[in-house]
Amino acid sequence: MNEALRVAMAEQGLSCEVLAEKVGVDPKTVGRWLSPGRIPHGRHRIVAAKVLRREILDLWPDEGRRRRDVPWFRPWREAEAQSLALRSFEASVIPGLLQTEAYARAVLASGPIAAEDVERFVKVRMERQKAVFDRPRPPLAVFVVDEAALRRGDPGLMNEQLDHLVEMASRPNLFVHVIPFSAGLYPGQAGSFVIGSVEGSRDVSYLDNQLAGQLATEPNELAVLVRVWDAVRGHTLPRDQSIELMKARPWMK
Template identity: 55%
Template sequence: MNQALRAAIADTGGTVESLAEQVGVDPKTVARWVRPGRVPHPRHRAAAAAALGRSVEDIWPDVSRRHEPAWLRPWVETELQATALRSFQVAVIPGLLQTREYASAVLSSGLLGPDEVIEYVETRMRRQVAVLERRKPPLFVAVIDEFALRRGAPDIMHPQLDHLMNMAERSNILLHVLPLDAGLHAGQAGPFVIATTDDGDIAYLDDQAAGRLTNDTAALWAIWDTLRSVALLRRQTIDFLEARSWLT
């Protein structure tokens, strides 16, 4: 529970309803902010802090301590609001399902310095907890191209694949491998994630420079449906990960 927000509301003699009216949101939205891991969008954080006579850092201190790139922060906040996340990845394991060692190897392969890699890995691990370990975690569906499973040293990939198998046993996590023998597919243009929130669908698109968010998700939903149609079923995926013939 966000005790700082709860205390700030009480100190002003207000209620969830009165703060919601001041910020211009539904009372149920403010009630969600009080729960663990629920962080408002930046404009709502600023409005709520102003209404309560506090700084954003006083009420949401973790926000100011984050080390992810500034362009990624709106998406991180969207993840916390999502009731469902649907991720398609071509070249890497989805960040929310990466082991610490795999994440470190992926981040070390780029232009980050050693200290930055450590900070980014820690941030990624915290994101996993905030999103997947909260009281009511979102439905998380991932379609992962087999190519992503084949890239990486065996000593890193064996534990990573074990982790995927363990996560796939959770009722809210559905994994589907897109096998190489499926041939060319609709997702060749790159990875994406669709978040379903109380305010509608928001998609995240990644490229070499930075990621971006969009509310125009119709085309991505069509691609998603196509990818799911050629990916392995859930049980087939778990068996595929267990066999991992390319690593034996």
Template identity: 55%
Template sequence: MNQALRAAMADRGETAESLAEQVGVDPKTIARWITPGRTPHPRHRAAAAAALGREVEDLWPDVFKRREPAWLRPWVETELQATALRAFQVAVIPGLLQTPEYASAVLSSGLLGPDEVGDYVETRLRRQAAVLDRRKPPLFIAVIDEFALRRGDPDLMRPQLDHLVAMAQRPNVLLHVLPLDAGIHAGQAGPFVIATTDDGDVAYLDDQAAGRLTNDTAALWSVWDTLRSVALPRRQTIDFLKARSWLT
């Protein structure tokens, strides 16, 4: 329950209907903002805060407690608004599907100091819950290159693969492994995620230094369709993850 929002509405004498009219949304949307797991779009948060005479961070403090780098925050906001997420990864397991131990290993291998890794792992786990465990989670489709499944110590990868199998049982999660015998493919240029929102499609592209967002998604959709066409179907992917024949 968002008690801060509820209290602010009561103080101003606003109902779901009256606040909805000022913000430009349906009253049912306001009601969902009060319940757990639903964070408004940034522009709606700003409009609601203005209507209630409060600061945005006072009404949605959890949004501002996250410790992800500033360049990542626009994408985190987009994830929360997405009705569908389509992710391709060639080198690592997608962040939304990582176990804490795997996330720690991945983050430790980069530029973060030892004292920073724990905070970033905690932030990643909160993102997972906020996106995939909310009341109406998005459709999440992930194509994962087999290389990513083979990279890592067996003791690290066994529980990570178990987690992937468990996540793949969820009705809103579709996993597809891109097998090695697919050869050189359209995704070789790097990982990406396409988010479908009420405002259109937004893509996230990652590199060594930072990530960036783009609304120019036409080329990525073409790559995505190609990758899906050569990846294993969902059932075969689950069987492949369970077999894990490459682990010793």
């Protein structure tokens, strides 16, 4: 038996039926989670851990041995790969799902990550892109990017990255919208975030900070982010104008 999960349920006074209702699954599914080696989908682990007031890897430590990425990021990576729709806002860099390998390497190397770990995280980022966009039914993905992110970086690096961005933005299920400098100040500048919509489950959001990512699953948290998303979206250029700006790159001339 998964003793850690059993103890957590007992301490919170939750039966399989009650936990199943809170997570949004069948009680038999929760019963299977109690068996050794049975690990829930990422979106269910996120909610179950919150309900039980435990860290995900405290409840399912075996999952930590399977991946190269950091523990707090794994549940979002799985939710992202299963999403039917993604809404992403980035203020300072090109979103990870749209980065070239060279750009990803440069961004990761500029941060607090140890030099010996950069290639590992680059590989994880490339794997994430394949998991999201190369599956039979990729999600409807809408990316909002501040114009500042298009300008920041070595011209040689950014020309390749912007070519890739234009190519991705031309896919029928993928939209890239740019917030031009002329928009002035807007609510989204408080921080970047992504909202994923997963079939059969509540939405889940991922927010970055300087130390680690934060997952948001509570309805009130998601309601705030949706309001911010709607406000941010109102400041963007239309799809065609965004693509033209990325092609023209007047700041490089």
